[in-house]
Every structure is written in structure tokens, then in C-alpha cells.
Amino acid sequence: MNPKDLSTKEPITWCPGCLNYMILESVKRAIAGSGLKQTDFAITTDIGCNSKIYDYLNLSGIYGLHGRSVATGVGIKLGNPKLKVLSFIGDGGNYNEGIAHFIHALRYNFDMTIIVHDNQSFSLTTGQPTATSQQGYVSKASPQGEKFKPLNPIKLALASNATFIARVNARDINHTAKVLEKAIKHKGCSFVEVIQDCLIFNKDMNNKDKMMYKIKDNKNKQVAEKLANEWDYNSKKGRIPIGVLYQEQELRR
Numbered sequence: 001m002n003p004k005d006l007s008t009k010e011p012i013t014w015c016p017g018c019l020n021y022m023i024l025e026s027v028k029r030a031i032a033g034s035g036l037k038q039t040d041f042a043i044t045t046d047i048g049c050n051s052k053i054y055d056y057l058n059l060s061g062i063y064g065l066h067g068r069s070v071a072t073g074v075g076i077k078l079g080n081p082k083l084k085v086l087s088f089i090g091d092g093g094n095y096n097e098g099i100a101h102f103i104h105a106l107r108y109n110f111d112m113t114i115i116v117h118d119n120q121s122f123s124l125t126t127g128q129p130t131a132t133s134q135q136g137y138v139s140k141a142s143p144q145g146e147k148f149k150p151l152n153p154i155k156l157a158l159a160s161n162a163t164f165i166a167r168v169n170a171r172d173i174n175h176t177a178k179v180l181e182k183a184i185k186h187k188g189c190s191f192v193e194v195i196q197d198c199l200i201f202n203k204d205m206n207n208k209d210k211m212m213y214k215i216k217d218n219k220n221k222q223v224a225e226k227l228a229n230e231w232d233y234n235s236k237k238g239r240i241p242i243g244v245l246y247q248e249q250e251l252r253r
């Protein structure tokens with residue numbers, strides 16, 4: 001399969017320069033590199049800027065409800081276990097509205113891939129703070145600045161006994177494609193947290209590239225816990241490890 005086979009004729013309505021274009025390209029390369037056929041895949045999407053990817057990928061699937069992309073993916077997997085399910089979702093959908101589905105998909109280790117476009121903002125609805133937004137984030141919904149500390153999704157995934165946890169930089173298309181390919185090939189639930197700028201909202205958290213560094217694939221849980229603690233999502237301090245932060249070797253389920 002060529003990545004171009006995955007394109008559609010739908011006009012793309014993301015903002016010019018949106019990092020979602022790069023995520024789309026990485027996803028196409030990963031799917032093409034997986035060795036599987038187009039008909040082996042099913043995709044699910046949420047509601048949000050991220051989920052418009054449904055229209056731009058020539059794959060079957062369900063464009064679902066906000067916070068429910070993972071739950072819809074689990075349903076597809078249960079209905080037809082032969083399918084390779086990819087569930088796309090934003091940080092708002094996954095870590096606010098749909099957080100229970102995320103935790104249990106990881107805990108039950110359904111054989112599917114969860115791809116979170118984390119721009120630390122509810123962007124489609126004009127930038128309200130999500131569970132991963134930093135304290136002090138000023139928006140129309142938080143005019144005095146967000147009060148609460150952000151959730152660390154990597155720590156949450158570790159606590160949920162996830163068997164594959166990765167973090168990538170949306171701007172690094174090649175690296176993201178390689179990590180996504182590993183996630184697709186993982187037997188069990190793979191979670192890929194994509195760090196993504198939003199060019200319109202929560203601009204204070206953009207351009208974290210200099211904080212990021214690539215790691216070798218890690219299979220040690222204690223090391224993963226240390227890696228997870230290196231950045232708290234709350235400021236532009238610390239280092240942000242990217243790559244496969246944890247993969248369990250033992251096959252479960």
C-alpha cells in the first residue's frame with residue numbers, strides 16, 4: 001500500500017498550518033508501512049478538530065460522539081476481532097468526556113490503538129481548558145486563569161496497567177510514523193500521546209520542541225515511571241521524553 005492510497009478527495013478544513021496535517025501524514029505512512037491491507041483497518045473518531053481526520057483517510061469506520069471514540073473502537077473490536085482498530089481522539093475527548101473509556105480500554109488491554117491529539121485545549125469549541133491544560137491558562141471559559149493542575153496522561157496510563165505507551169511530537173513526521181507503526185503492530189492496547197501545537201488557542205504551550213528528546217524503546221516499568229515524571233504538563237520546564245516510553249513484553253489476553 002502507498003500512503004497516497006489513503007487520501008480522499010474531501011477538502012481539508014483544518015486551519016492553515018495546523019499540526020493535524022502532519023499527524024495525518026504520519027498516520028498514512030504508518031498504515032502503509034504496517035504491511036496490512038486497507039480493509040484490515042477500521043477507524044473511529046471523536047468530535048473535535050482532530051476528528052476531521054475521518055474525512056481525510058480512505059478507511060472504513062465510525063465518526064462517533066465526543067468522548068466516545070475509544071468506546072466505539074472497543075465495540076468494533078468486539079464485533080469483529082480480526083480488524084485492526086485505530087481510535088483518534090483529542091485531549092478533551094479522551095481526558096475529560098471519555099476518560100473512563102480510556103482507562104478501561106488500557107486495563108482490559110483490547111487489541112487496538114488509541115491516538116490522542118493533545119493540544120492542551122478544547123480547540124474546536126474555541127479553546128476552553130482541558131484536563132491537560134496548564135494552570136493559569138486564560139481563555140473565554142477561564143478568564144482568571146485555569147485553577148487546576150493538569151493530569152499527566154502517561155502516569156495515568158501506567159497506573160491503568162497499559163501495555164504500550166508512547167509519546168511523540170506531531171512536527172516530527174518520520175519519528176511519529178515509526179512509533180505509530182510499532183503501536184499498530186503491538187498485540188494489545190497501544191496508546192500514543194501526540195504532542196501538538198494549536199496555532200489559535202493556548203499558544204503559551206506551543207513550541208516545546210527544544211524540551212523534547214528521543215529515547216530508545218523502553219520495556220522497564222520503573223524507568224517508564226521516571227520518564228513519566230520528567231514533565232508535568234503544567235509549564236514549559238523539564239524535559240519531554242518522546243518515543244516508546246513503555247512496552248510490556250509479556251503477552252496478556
Ligand SMILES: Cc1ncc(C[n+]2csc(CCOP(=O)(O)OP(=O)(O)O)c2C)c(N)n1
Nearest residue numbers: 048049050066090091092093121122123124
Ligand atoms: C458530550 C459532549 N460534550 C461537549 C461537546 C462540545 N464539544 C464538541 S467538540 C469540543 C472540543 C473538542 O476538544 P478536543 O477533544 O480536545 O479536540 P480538539 O478540537 O482540540 O482536536 C467540545 C467541547 C460535545 N459535542 N459533546
